[in-house]
Amino acid sequence: MYWAEFLTVALIHLLAVASPGPDFAVVVRESVTHGRRAGTWTALGVGTAIFLHVGYSLLGIGLIVWQSIMLFNALKWLAAAYLLYIGFKALRARPGAPGSENVQASTVERTPRAAFVAGFMTNGLNPKATLFFLSLFTVVINPHTPLAIQAGYGAYLAVATGLWFCLVAMLFSQQRVRAAFARMGHWFDRTMGAVLIALGVKIAFTEMH
Template sequence: MPDIAAEFLSMEIIAVAIITVLAVISPGPDFAMVTRIALARGRRAGVLCAVGIGSGVSVHLAYTLIGLGVLLASNVWVLNSLRYLGAAYLIWLGCAALWPDIRRFLVRMNALKNKDVSANTATSLPRPDQSRNRSSFWIGFACNALNPKTMLFIVSLFSQVISPGTPILQEIGYGIYIAACHMVWFGLVAVALTLPSVQARIAAIKGWIERAVGLCLAGLGIKLLAS
């Protein structure tokens, strides 16, 4: 019996390890968010965003470990509330990425109506990321904490893959591993995107990449609302 239990436990650990890695590296809002933050604010901000994403997992882990995960996931109003909040947040972030272009367009339109407005006004506007006192960490944290797919992933993992008889300390260890995987993977993404060689290659299209990521975030939010 001890041998069977040990074998089952080892299979459980392997399953959690593989499923987590596959879930983390799959494209989604977190990947798009780290890409935008790293390109717009630099490596340090991108890594802080990655740490925030990993920390956001702790929200889902907390209520799952105390037994509320299945209860919350089975309530439609909870899932819908989280879906609406997450979708609104993604749409807002997407619009924020596109706001410099929108603002320049509005200023140019205003300049056409008011001849005394300098034509250079549109180009001297600060980027929202430079003028707003926002934290990259909390942006990443909110992106993951408000993601209903992360909630369903954590709840499904702990209810279907992890045995009810697994010791609580081991479950906490799983949680730390899941959070660490998010931090490491998205931290590597941020570092890779800010390498000098990569920056040199994408310098000419950096603005377009940010716009594409903004559209992607807004599109994911709209898709989440429609799902």
């Protein structure tokens, strides 16, 4: 009975998650810089943050944020500040030792907790994700659809997002890929830092529609 609605939700989500954004940039950076383990934990952080968006959408709390310019702007500036922080941090990357082509771009081991938090914060604070889920649960999904079914949609969205970014982490943490990026050394880190800063600025100018 709800298959058509579910397929619509799944298709919209597929198109949204496949388009590069802050989540993609952070997972790629963690995977290349710190390896598959860190990239996977970051992907799991992104996937877990989806439950946050789904939760407030189901509870109706999201509508309060949506209708309050002050709350929306607070969320927006928090997200922008976080992306700018990790972006500027990446811009400060220094060149490796001369002649060094070590695949491990960072000598500091990334803890699973730090990688998970990076993914969770990036997605959880993203106001565009907030707008996406509010639109999904107020426009695409029929309000008369049972709450249990809607929760099932939410669980699918979280798992599918986590799996997608785990695949991204697997791809960008491969030895060949990391070796190619390592040859660019600190320039890769600086480039990703610039991308994150650009995304942060873009989010800062996000407007409610």
